[in-house]
Amino acid sequence: MGVDLKSQIDTALIALFVKSTKNVLSTMIGVEAKVRKPDLRNDLQPTHDVSGIVGFTGEMTGSVIISFHEETARSLVKSFTMEDYDLKSDDFADAVGEICNMIAGNAKKDFGIDAGISIPNVVIGRDHYVTRLRDVPCVVIPCVTEYGEFSVEVNIKKVSPVAV
């Protein structure tokens, strides 16, 4: 019998990512993000084609993926940077990465534990896969803005501090 991952969903933790996502988009881009009902993801494929991935370290392990529909990412980046970057350019990936960095970092500040975040990685292209922790749920928070859809995919768990 498999582990009941749904019962392991930390709703308070998910709420921090919802708050952070709304805060980052409204403050830095001037866009309102509306959030739909979160759901679980069982496969390894992010929802959309442009994924920013931020890993967690310290007392939190795992990662969060902000997965953007291509056109959503293009429009958000244009509004964020005032530049119309090519999707394959380093500048486009940098801007997507910075949005993801702020969403992860802004959520982390309210964890109440000693956690760190990695420098973001950005993957662009259809049908990519991202490995994740199997023993905790991957909670997908669907979001919609005036520029289109994206999702925040949270797959993290708390770990005990290592005694020194």
Place this chain on the structure above:
Amino acid sequence: MKILLVDDSKTMRNIWKKVVLGIEGTEAVEAGDGVEGLEAIKEHGPFDLMLVDWNMPNMTGLEMITKVRETDKDTPIIMVTTEAEKPRIIEAIKAGVNNYVIKPFTPDALMEKIDETMKKVNAG
């Protein structure tokens, strides 16, 4: 005023640059990590102000600031970062930052912190 901008994200440096270049007579020099930041100080310094991110490859902002403060106690430094937990802020202040801006921020909020920092420094 000559300002050093240190962040591994070019996007973020461009946002800072738009804010600081709004100050009349300002010149901005950019660096992509702590190592480049120290090199920029050698090559283009002294600066009137430094804006420094925390999480960067090669050398973090905190490591860079610690190095800077070994020889320069005076140049005002503002850390601009997602690291918003109290222990982190205390760590940065101990390392020698003069002010702290948490990402995300509005251009007005960054400008206010720059003004506040320069006023404090100029008041001695």
